[in-house]
Amino acid sequence: MESYYGRPIIKEPVWQPEIPVYFFTGGLGGASSVLSLVARVSGNEVLARRSIYIGAAADAVSPLLLISDLGRPERFLNMLRVFKVTSPMSVGSWILAVSSAGSSGAAFLNAIGRLRRVGDVARTVSAVSGAPLAVYTATLISDTAIPVWHEARRELPFLFGSSAAASAGAAAAIAVPAREAAPARRLAIGGALVESAVMLAMKRRLGLLGEPYDRDEAGRSAKVAKACSLGGATLLALAGRKGRLASSAGGALILAGELALRWSVFKAGFQSARDPKYTVLAQRERAIRRGAGARSDLLARP
Amino acid sequence: MSALAEPADGVGTYGDEARERVGFFTDTSVCIGCKACEVACKEWNLVPEDGLVWTGESYDNTSALGANTWRHVAFVEQNEPARVDGEGQVDALRWLMSSDVCKHCTHAACLDVCPTGSLIRTEFGTVVVQEDICNGCGYCVPACPFGVLDRRHLPRHSGDPPAEILGLQLGKKEDGRVWKCTLCYDRLKGGHEPACAKACPTDSIQFGPLDELRERADGRLEKLQAESWNGARLYGRDPDDGVGGFGAFFLLLDEPEVYGLPPDPVVTTRDLPSMWRTAAIAVGALAVGVVAAFVGGSD
Numbered sequence A: 001m002e003s004y005y006g007r008p009i010i011k012e013p014v015w016q017p018e019i020p021v022y023f024f025t026g027g028l029g030g031a032s033s034v035l036s037l038v039a040r041v042s043g044n045e046v047l048a049r050r051s052i053y054i055g056a057a058a059d060a061v062s063p064l065l066l067i068s069d070l071g072r073p074e075r076f077l078n079m080l081r082v083f084k085v086t087s088p089m090s091v092g093s094w095i096l097a098v099s100s101a102g103s104s105g106a107a108f109l110n111a112i113g114r115l116r117r118v119g120d121v122a123r124t125v126s127a128v129s130g131a132p133l134a135v136y137t138a139t140l141i142s143d144t145a146i147p148v149w150h151e152a153r154r155e156l157p158f159l160f161g162s163s164a165a166a167s168a169g170a171a172a173a174i175a176v177p178a179r180e181a182a183p184a185r186r187l188a189i190g191g192a193l194v195e196s197a198v199m200l201a202m203k204r205r206l207g208l209l210g211e212p213y214d215r216d217e218a219g220r221s222a223k224v225a226k227a228c229s230l231g232g233a234t235l236l237a238l239a240g241r242k243g244r245l246a247s248s249a250g251g252a253l254i255l256a257g258e259l260a261l262r263w264s265v266f267k268a269g270f271q272s273a274r275d276p277k278y279t280v281l282a283q284r285e286r287a288i289r290r291g292a293g294a295r296s297d298l299l300a301r302p
Numbered sequence B: 001m002s003a004l005a006e007p008a009d010g011v012g013t014y015g016d017e018a019r020e021r022v023g024f025f026t027d028t029s030v031c032i033g034c035k036a037c038e039v040a041c042k043e044w045n046l047v048p049e050d051g052l053v054w055t056g057e058s059y060d061n062t063s064a065l066g067a068n069t070w071r072h073v074a075f076v077e078q079n080e081p082a083r084v085d086g087e088g089q090v091d092a093l094r095w096l097m098s099s100d101v102c103k104h105c106t107h108a109a110c111l112d113v114c115p116t117g118s119l120i121r122t123e124f125g126t127v128v129v130q131e132d133i134c135n136g137c138g139y140c141v142p143a144c145p146f147g148v149l150d151r152r153h154l155p156r157h158s159g160d161p162p163a164e165i166l167g168l169q170l171g172k173k174e175d176g177r178v179w180k181c182t183l184c185y186d187r188l189k190g191g192h193e194p195a196c197a198k199a200c201p202t203d204s205i206q207f208g209p210l211d212e213l214r215e216r217a218d219g220r221l222e223k224l225q226a227e228s229w230n231g232a233r234l235y236g237r238d239p240d241d242g243v244g245g246f247g248a249f250f251l252l253l254d255e256p257e258v259y260g261l262p263p264d265p266v267v268t269t270r271d272l273p274s275m276w277r278t279a280a281i282a283v284g285a286l287a288v289g290v291v292a293a294f295v296g297g298s299d
Helices: A018-042 A043-069 A073-080 A089-114 A116-141 A156-175 A182-214 A216-239 A244-274 A276-292 B012-017 B035-045 B109-113 B163-169 B185-189 B195-199 B212-228 B269-291
Strands: B023-026 B071-078 B094-101 B118-123 B126-130 B204-210 B233-235 B248-252
Touching: A018 A043, A018 A089, A018 A156, A018 A182, A018 A244, A018 B269, A043 A073, A043 A089, A043 A116, A043 A156, A043 A182, A073 A089, A089 B212, A116 A156, A116 B118, A156 A182, A156 A216, A156 A244, A156 B269, A182 A216, A182 A244, A182 A276, A182 B094, A182 B269, A216 A244, A244 A276, B023 B094, B023 B212, B035 B071, B035 B195, B094 B118, B094 B248, B109 B269, B118 B204, B204 B212, B212 B233, B212 B248
Parallel strands: B023 B248
Antiparallel strands: B023 B204, B071 B094, B118 B126, B233 B248
16 A cells, blocks of 8 residues: 555544543543432432432543643633534533533532432433433544544444443442442443443454554553453452452452543554554545445546 | 535525635646745745754655645655656656645535534635634544644744743643634635745646636646546545545545545544434443343342
8 A cells, every 4th residue: 555655644633641531531420420310219329329429520520631631721611602513522512511510419419418309300410411421422533534433433332331331330339338339330340241342343343443452552451451341340240249348449440441441442543543554445445335436536546 | 415514515604795615726747846835825824833854755844734834745756657658658757746735625524523613614615713712622633534634832922931841831831723724714805816826836736716626627637638647637626525525626646645645535524413323322222221230129
């Protein structure tokens, strides 16, 4: 394949480490709000309370991470200047604003023990916007020219969703006494398992474009992610109900694994942008699939 | 094209103020690599210096488009004949030169994904960043299928210490916004052609109403093919391509990737309706998953 002095065709993202950390905290916050609401409905008050605290904390950190990454942080409010359905970042900013207001409101009312009804409404708002919060970041990165993100658009939302579920379950398994944490443990274990399966299926379908996920920093990080999340899930499954120590260790391992997973996906995007091979081959393949003849000005050979 | 993508003319919202869509036709077969376009662009638009390095890559020390490079002349040295009619082609060397620029796509990914509304379609059908709105979120940078946009890393004011030093101190005291070709929006408003086209000595860069340019390009291609030029083709002329046709299109003499251009660019928002559907299903799956975790009770 020919290229222009091996230089990249597209730009690498300018996003800093705050962004993958936000993918993690946004997922944790969003899924924790959902967990809290379901726990409240099912009558598990300890899990409901602690989960909304976790959700509120994660939702409070998230905007700070995003603002810190902006080239012009003082203009962060411009994010809410318009609402554009063509921009997952615009949609996501609104989702985060709503979910964050809901979870912090619910957590505050829970903490002072007043206005229970209002608190329930706030919790519902945070849960209803929390699930999209946990998933939209996948749509955001899929809507770019980065080959390993755009071509993975069918799997990434499920990868991020299951990773968020695992994070929320793991954090709750740490924060809630083992006796009341059974649903959290199941969520953490289930999330970790689904996530591993989705990752496997995604890489298999991507073929050549799956390569960057296994290479260099992304590959190393993916290995750490897999070892931590599956190790943590095993620990939770075997010893999670016995006591706080095993449950906390398992939860911490899964949290570390989920953070590493976000880092791996983030880095894979950079790696695929850097090498023109992925851009060109993915596009040539796409053109051939579509039936190249029709596109004479782009593809015709002399 | 999806319902999410903007209408093809893109200037509908301007009403009576909408103008004829204009653009560039860059005919690389007559480019002589003088870089007058690069210089004129920098001068007119006050684009800052973008590094003084020797790359060793033919005569190209600019390397790529970016926040501080809005015209970039590519140089490709090839052991290929200039023509394919069997005359004087043994061991021939040909030197391809091409002045790259923002494509001002009919369906522009940068514009679609911009969360602040900073990127707009002008009344001329071009795509422009409003620098007083851009908050440097960086989404347009990986969204552009051509790698045109980038964030500017320079001190905000000429008296400020260099960005690297401030980067350590305060993190974000640099310009921090994204910049790209405006197709000389200010000159267009004044009825002038863009600076690069004005400065081009061989008319390799031609400015005008897009329809006219397309006609002219078709004629030029026909002529070059009749003269057996090796590899002549139009790039980005077709209004049915993945970005709805370029506002700034090209006549190339080899595959696009040889010049550092993508062979089949698409506006990824084209797939956004199906991506939102997938996301909605994943949201549902997450909710079901959480509920399922409570099956079997809380202990």
